[in-house]
Amino acid sequence: SFSDTKALPKSKMITVGNPVREEVLGGSKEQAQKLFNLQGGRPLVLVMGGSQGAQAINNLIIDILPELMDGFEIIHQTGKNNYQEVLLQTNFILEDKRLKPFYHPFEFLGEEQLKHALAAADLVVSRAGSGSLFEIAACAKPAILVPLRSSAQGHQLENAYQFAEGGGGEVISEENLTPHFFLEKLRFLLNRPDILKGMAQNSRLFGRTKTANIIANYLLDYLYQTLS
Numbered sequence: 001s002f003s004d005t006k007a008l009p010k011s012k013m014i015t016v017g018n019p020v021r022e023e024v025l026g027g028s029k030e031q032a033q034k035l036f037n038l039q040g041g042r043p044l045v046l047v048m049g050g051s052q053g054a055q056a057i058n059n060l061i062i063d064i065l066p067e068l069m070d071g072f073e074i075i076h077q078t079g080k081n082n083y084q085e086v087l088l089q090t091n092f093i094l095e096d097k098r099l100k101p102f103y104h105p106f107e108f109l110g111e112e113q114l115k116h117a118l119a120a121a122d123l124v125v126s127r128a129g130s131g132s133l134f135e136i137a138a139c140a141k142p143a144i145l146v147p148l149r150s151s152a153q154g155h156q157l158e159n160a161y162q163f164a165e166g167g168g169g170e171v172i173s174e175e176n177l178t179p180h181f182f183l184e185k186l187r188f189l190l191n192r193p194d195i196l197k198g199m200a201q202n203s204r205l206f207g208r209t210k211t212a213n214i215i216a217n218y219l220l221d222y223l224y225q226t227l228s
Contacts, residue, residue: 001130002162016215017208018134023111025138025209027119035116036075036104043190046121046141047076048109048132054079056174057125057146062089063179069099072190075117076105083107123190128160128171137207142199143169144185146177167202 001018032038045068049057058078061068068074078086087105094100109117118124118139126132128147136143145163147156160171170189172182189196208214 001134002159004162014218017211018130019212019215020134020138020207020209021111024115024118024135027115027117027139029116029120032116032120035113036120037101038104038120039073039101042071042073042102043122044073044075044120045186045190046117046124046126047074048124048126049077049079049082054082054127056177057127058082058086060177060179060182062086062093064183065090065093065103066096066099067183068186069094069096069102071187073102074104075109075121076103077109078105078107080107122196123186125186128156128163130155130159133159133163134207134211137163137168137203138209140200140204140207142189142196142203144182144189145169145171146174147171149174163203163206166206168199168206169203 001016003015005013005015007013033040038044047057047061049055054077058076061074061076076086083105090103090105094103106113114135118136118141121141124136124141124143126136126143126145128145133143133145143163145160147154147160149157157171157173163169164171170185172185189199
């Protein structure tokens with residue numbers, strides 16, 4: 001998936017990226033507005049904690065929710081195990097009825113939901129698993145990545161820095177994931193459309209949407225050679 005993978009000799013590898021689900025591509029902002037009842041008029045941030053390790057990101061969002069709701073609209077995938085707790089806390093925090101419509105929590109985003117959420121988002125906040133990372137890139141979205149500290153052999157950290165080195169986003173380690181720092185980073189990026197545009201272009205360059213076809217073709221070529 002990555003050009004500097006060290007698992008095998010370079011002579012035995014080609015860089016093809018990571019297969020991406022076609023079902024999460026081709027979404028639209030218009031469909032997202034209907035699906036999520038988006039209010040509009042503010043930058044939209046998609047927050048994804050992943051199937052595991054969502055707690056640190058959830059806690060961060062809860063800590064700064066009033067400040068976030070003051071300037072942004074949020075689609076928040078909390079993870080199934082955390083949803084009820086997040087909902088309880090955010091309902092208590094968002095007593096101001098004017099702010100609540102701008103916050104959209106979900107325990108999990110299915111492919112149809114994720115497709116349109118990615119299309120509409122101005123910025124994505126996510127873990128750095130390779131599947132999520134390449135889907136974000138395939139949709140040409142700028143991202144703030146928070147690598148899962150306990151990921152196997154630190155793969156998420158490596159993934160995140162590869163993405164950031166290409167200019168598609170920025171990395172905040174869990175050690176530096178303080179509410180104030182994150183909020184200021186979010187405000188800085190979302191108030192600079194030129195920077196976000198450049199990050200989106202670099203994100204698209206990082207993504208490879210034809211990876212599955214390339215892998216299949218290499219396998220078929222190898223099989224034809226061995227059978228002939």
